[in-house]
Amino acid sequence: MTETLDELARGLAGVLPPGAVITDPVRLRTYECDGLTHHRAVPGIVVLPESAEQIAAVVRLCNEYGVPFVARGAGTGLSGGALPRADGVLVVTAKMRRILQVDLADRRAVVEPGVTNLAITEAVREHGYYYAPDPSSQQVCTIGGNVAENSGGAHCLKYGFTVNHVLALEIVTPDGDIVTLDADDPGYDLLGAFVGSEGTLGITTKVTVRLSRAPETVTTLLAAFGSIEQGGQAVSAIIGAGVVPAAIEMMDALAIAAAEAAVACGYPAGAGAVLIVELDGPAAEVAHQFAEVERICRDNGAFELRTAAGPQERAAVWKGRRSAFAAVGRISPAYIVQDGVVPRTALPDVLASIDRLSAEYGIRVANVFHAGDGNLHPLVLFDDAEPGAEERAGLVSGRILDLCVEHGGSITGEHGVGVDKSRYMPKMFTDDDLDTMQLVRCAFDPRGLSNPGKVFPTPRLCGEVPGVRRGVHPLVESGRAEQF
């Protein structure tokens, strides 16, 4: 440990409870990566604060020593957003997991950042409410991490992302102030800008979330198609018919085979693609939509349709889909999980191009995706024992992102940019676009201490603001206006 970190660690021990400052190398190593395990860095110091005030004290000390800091929830992120800094402090919110308030009359809950996504739903389920965003890691991922990444989930097609369900945030700014960002505040929507900023604008210390009424009816349909093209046409037809399902998920033959090997999900044999369509809402509405979706699937060549009646059957239908990422481990020694988005109508083109890439490089790609919103999760499979295979897989993975951008899509739909994709940002944005985003960064974090090296491709210095008025505003001075 450097002398600076040594001194900082002593300072941190003075503002945190006993045992909340970790400097033991063995224990530090357990925090060296998040869900994206090929990026690793052992943090300089780990702290386990228990309150916003303690986080603010940590951040102020970091400022004093000019040391960068990174916030971490459960470490389930898939873009290296919580990758620690060897020269910095990792602020772990694991001890801040209280649900502070559940207010059904106001349809909201106030929680600490370390509360898991699913814990919110579990706290209100018996009253007929739930928290809508449902990332697949929802049993373990924290709401603080969800805020940083603007997490979505399978049901965001109808219900939106974290940003649509957060009503207020208490944050510690990168210079150590505790500030509340409220959706009801007039002026700039700083709350909206903060959500999804991947920890680069400060640390979330309290989250007010919207609670949603559990729908009257949920119906889940599994449709098996001979080919992915047929499945894709069915998706377009469903959307074109004016149906907005809660979720539309698709898996191709390779992904189905993997899921079958891993969890024996029992999807129809011989399927080139399966589609999971979930409809929810008022019973009368769902009944109409269900009939329509069923007809469309048959018209587009579905050879088998299954309907999940109750929660258990629904869980069975979802089992294969939910296990897909881990399942490819059964059919491939190593793999890359990609996350890209294309306009829904471009899905057939892009999938065909991915097929060509796969053949060209001799790399298998299993496709799992949120078809309703064009969010692809290609699983690029390779054998890490085979020389050159990892490089080729990396190339295929990168080329898939190129395809997404060429078709007017995005390099990430829900996993975030983190360290993993910062180099792809210039493919999607011009220097002017990125410089403009940097203005926001500089407003919040002029010293660049909050999760530096993430999101943006090249670190930039903020510099002083030119021409800013210091002191009293002339209109105030002349008595013609008051500042409030």
Add this chain to the structure above:
Amino acid sequence: MATPQETGPDAPQETGARARHGAGARDALSATGVTVRDAGPGDAVAGVMPRWVALPESTEEVAALMRVSAGHDLAVVPAGGGTRLHWGTPPERCDLLIDTCCLNEILEHASGDLVVRVQAGVTMDALAEALAAQNQELALDVPLAGSTVGGTLATAAAGPRRLRYGTARDLLIGLTVVLADGTVARSGGKVVKNVAGYDLGKLFTGSYGTLGIITEAVFRLHPIPRARHWVTAVLPSAPPAALSAGPSTSPGAVAAALAASQAEPSAVELDWLAPAGTFTVSALVEGVAAESRAGAVRDLLAGAAEAVPDVTGGGEAPGWWGVTPGEDVLLELRVPPSGVDGALRAIAARGLPARVRGSLASAVLQIALPPESAGTEPTELAKLPEIPEIPQLAEVAEVAAFVSGLRGDVAPLGGRLTVLTAPPELARLVDLWGPVGALPLMRRVKERFDPDRRMSPGRMAGGI
């Protein structure tokens, strides 16, 4: 740099230095090739007269104008349909009004993707008409006819269906802006699901032109529901005491029941003439099965209403639905849903005749002083009482007391009151915006985006 004495509505004269620079600036603006004219009386921004008006037709033309403005230290205010140009605080100074009326193209309607890319000057009505041809809509209600896309975003305007679809910030997926120095920046994109980079769209929503000029926007769309039904009921009139006595028939209780209802209304609206009028509550149900769901809503309302609730289908909304309750003094009250009854009691207790209208279940209400019918035809259900005389200036102090008093009343409920528009006399007596917790951060954002304070300076909260 302007000194305070030269700015403001009642000090239009220029100093010698600015007059000398004026001709050069005007020439440079014209040299961009963009149509530029001298400002007329109709061009004032909250009472402040610009010197010139420019009519760009593209993002690039806006950028050219902004580069000239940067070189000549011109203060710039963007304008859309002008429906809310008198809202907010007057600008400290305004040299150039950039009228976005000619940025009027719908650039791309990808109906299969339920996405539209549109220039900022397109009116919300024109957009709705074009989308309807493909049986789609932007699920954002526009309270004022003639509003543009850009103006709607800059003022974060929304209407009844915010309950189901959210507001502009929830439906906006991509944005193109021109900054004070002429930089063109884009964020977001053409896909709904996208977490690459900061979402500048959020930042510009509600920015009142103080960060830059919105030139293009991309929205997510929804299919037009196959049927719409409104269920409208009149709740007992309520002197302040009655509201607390009969909670199950109070507007707040009715709203809570409707919000929790499995009939899933898209909107629940209130129309009320304070202090003692009856509460008219109307709920919108949308979908294939709207009729049967409207029946469920009617049954729910019947328990609380004075008479059998009225159900209307076929696009027949109550006349006041989604219409701004007034234009002279217009306030916006936001409160957590459980605080609605308390807030209504507080309004009644203030005694002024105020028309209160807005999203009851979302607990975002507009309050107009003095009440006026705002162009609506009184319906059988919502007979508007006699409209009192418009208060004279002597009564401005009374209105100011209403604003600061009510602000104090709703604060313990977690509520906040903003003055959307008011005569200048009132604006001198009260803070239009009320306390804003994140103001220091907003100031820092402003300083980075517009260090020379040339973008709509002073239009927003805290003198931003």
